[in-house]
Amino acid sequence: MLNNEMIRYIVLFVFCIYFSKEDIKTKCINNKAMLLSACIGFLLLLFSMDKFVYISNISAGILGFLISFFAAWLSKWEIGMGDVKLIGTAGFYIGMISLQIAIFWALVLILLLGLIQWITKKITIKKEYPFVPFFTVGVFIAFCMRLFN
Template identity: 35%
Template sequence: MLSIRYRVGGFVFNKRSLLGRSHCPYCRKTLGWYELIPLVSYLIQKGRCRGCKGPLSVQYPVVELISGVVFAEVPSRLKEIIGGLAPTLLEGSAFFEISVLCWLLFSTILILIAVIDFRDRVVPDELNVAIILVGLIYAAALSAAPDIGFTGGSTIGKFALLLGFQKSIIINRLLASFAAIAFFGIIIAGSRGRAMGMGDLKLGGAAGIFLGWPDIALSLALAFILGSLFSLPLLFTRKKTMKDTVPFAPFIVAGMFTLFFFGEELVSGYLKLFGYFN
């Protein structure tokens, strides 16, 4: 609902978005609770308003489905990651609960960013600030957790040690943020702002604080791969040209989720492909 109620130039978190009642964008009818059941209401109403029969955006069920899957799978994936590094932290410690909370907040913000950038071509600064704040809390939890700090809390587990900078959580996060900002800064400067926007740079820098190194680098690599897989067919079929712009934040978000859920398997498979890991 926050992404739907957001208006360019305004705030994502305001009285209207947090406390306002949902209504049909056509007839302005206030919706009842039975019209707001995720996925179910959209399917029962066949994608239309119950009152005026106006067509509802497919954004509603898509975002609801993605959000549901993410919220259902994040805890189990974190249990796998933490259990593989420091099983003792799964019991008798608040670390697991704090990690789940931080990742769910981070995931919620990422979904908001993806939807807003896809629709409005903008990444609100307040969402980047929110990522930084959640990232600092997560980094503090990692620093205080025994046995897991040596990987920097990386989602690729022991493979993170191959790229170094894991001895200090602070240095790790600062490096990740700087690397992302420098990477996007070079692209923006080289293309004079045509290839990337400042919103992508800010998102990369903020996410670096949460993800750390090397996760931010791998996430961005996956983002460009996913972006290419989406854009190249459009160019070949001439549905898009090189002059057209495509919002990139959704691909950054997709890259981060891909790394979180499948990163360890992807890195392992890549190393096996070149004979570096058996």
């Protein structure tokens, strides 16, 4: 893993931890902090000397935002705009493949927790979970997969 790439993962992970705390407490993500994280991600990306990485990560940020925005719209805004913005921002940091891995694991973990709690009758089927903490774990899994690949 390249130094610039590792720095991008670590910075994103730190922001994700901060956003996770906010999401758990308030079910909201601060727009100024999100904008700051997006700007830092974009600046770190500019220092990447690899043209392919630059194009891939810009594409991941844009597509991640658009696809998650469309999913939020389809769900009648059950998916929060903070989640949508975070997915787009994360694309700038980690690229398309790692973004897909992070989202996949976040959704698997939410599903598993929901199923376990539903089976044990601790929740109803309508229970809402904050997405960002699960996404943070997904980013960590993507980082580990990239690190040991």
